[in-house]
Amino acid sequence: MALMPVLVPSPLVAGTRVVVLDVIRAMTVVAHALAAGADGVRPVADEAQARERAAREDALLGGERGGLAPQGFDLGNSPRDYDRARCEGRPVVLTTTNGTAAVARVAGAVEILAGAFVNVEATARWLAREDGDVLIVCAGSRGELAADDVACAGCLVGNLALLAAAEPSDAARTAAALFDAWKADLPGLLRRSRSGRHLAEVGLDADLAECGAVDAVPTVARLDEHGVFRNTARA
Secondary structure (H helix, E strand, C coil), X not given: CECCHHHCCCCCCCCCEEEEECCCCHHHHHHHHHHCCCCCEEECCXXXXXXXHHHHHCCEEEECECCECCCCCCECCCHHHCCXXXXXXXXXXXXXXXXXXHHHHCCCXXXXXXXXXXXXXXXXXXXXXXXXXXXXXXXXXXXXXXHHHHHHHHHHHHHHHHHHCCCCCHHHHHHHHHHHHHHHHHHHHHHHCHHHHHHHHCCXXXXXXXXXXXXXCCEEEEECCCCCEEEEEEC
């Protein structure tokens, strides 16, 4: 497990499958957009490249800088923005401060999944279909550890242990302990997290309800060979 992207090993162990977690909010958005019928979500780390890609592909442009949608974006980074009326049949290009950068960090992995509380069990069930190394990567917040991502990692670790008898690393055990300590009050954890406090500062703390809804959007968001997240399976 990598509790922050900077801890991702380079190079990755051959055959490693990766789950990128960004609970508040990018990977939660990916799950919501795919569940709403979006024709894939392309994560792009760089804002200028995202603008160019969205224009070239006639895609919806979504994401944030500083928590808010940059000027000219179609959508922000709020899960509730990505409903069927806006997304069905449309490709989405997404660029965010932390989540899409974390996806770029693990480029070249044999498999990359987008994970969050909303699709944690579906993601675990997908991973449990095969043997092999799984690297859980927490996107963090502006280069620092994010408690929301670590707790979600702990939830994922618990699901994997039940489904596949996986042997967790010390970092994974630490994440599982954090989740166990807060599982009865996930809204409280999200509000107290660095990312949650920042959302409150910019007036978007209403997003936290969607971000903490465990298994509410059971998509399996898998990055395809073209660099687009697709809804591979539904629970």
